[in-house]
Amino acid sequence: MKNPKKFANELSAWYQQHKRDLPFRTTHEPYHIFLSEMMAQQTQMDTLIPYFNRFIKTFPTIEALANAPTQQVLKAWEGLGYYRRAKYVHESAQAIMNHHDGNFPTDLQALLALKGVGDYTAAAIHSIAFNKPSIAIDGNVARVTARLFAMHDDILKTTTKKKMKTYLEPLMKASEPRIFTQAMMELGALVCQKEPRCASCPLKTHCTAYQTNQQHRLPNRSSLKAKQEETYFVFVIRIGDQVVLRQRPSEGLLANMYEFIQYRSTNLNDGLIQLANDIEGPIKDLKSLGTIKHVFTHKIWHLKVILVDATSTPHKTYHLKTFPYAMSKAHRKIIDLMHE
């Protein structure tokens, strides 16, 4: 980059003029920046905004969050996905109360020590909340940077991110840190998208990909692994006006989430045999509600949903309408199916 100061000024001017009004941009309050960045991991902005607003309303301070019950925090995260993040956010709030006197740590190493806070999130908090010159590379910044310097490296590799940091350092040094971080991300979100809008880009005179007409071929990324497919029979067991739900194990996929009873099987008879092991008394009035396909990062669920009536069960039953605990999206789709 020939003129970092010019770059910084032009990027900053663009940002001030075009930045979106986002609920966590009304302040530099570290708790708000932290929460928004945790929610932003692997999640699109439009999805997280209502979650952010509800979360701050329910848990207005780090202290309120730290003192909240686990299931209430998980419920506030319900539908956002990657539920370990909810656990980490809760644990980090408790660590801040217990080890930092309730004050958000300002030191990069202390930020990295918080659960769920990695290189990206630590640098984002460090720069946005505390205006320190740490370089945060998320998917948006990686795309912008790959084009800016016409990098053909795989943007998912950690070595590529290190290389990007060395390229971005002079630009960060010439900038107001919190502006640089947010402006780079905003440019990626609004202009330097997968389909680049170079005509309205403030950086096109600095962009090597644009100058050499490679912007549509960048960035490079490695392809994803094939997903494993699994079929389950899900039994929605009605007892009066209640349904049977159970809680998943505390580790692994959808940890601690509630769900209808499901058994891995491609065959209804086999599913019913497994069900008969868990339920006492007759199982009757089987009615198929259809099949739900649910795609995770690394696997695909095919859920064959069967509505049944039973007279007794060793499981707990709940009213779905007032159910206070978190359920996965896959099983909330089943509730929708019941109302069709």
Place this chain on the structure above:
DNA sequence: AAGCCGGGGGG
């Protein structure tokens, strides 16, 4: 370095 961990949007 590779595998595990959800959900949403666009074509």
Place this chain on the structure above:
DNA sequence: CCCCCAGGCTT
């Protein structure tokens, strides 16, 4: 329907 997107932890 299929394809694309995207951080951190663990091993």
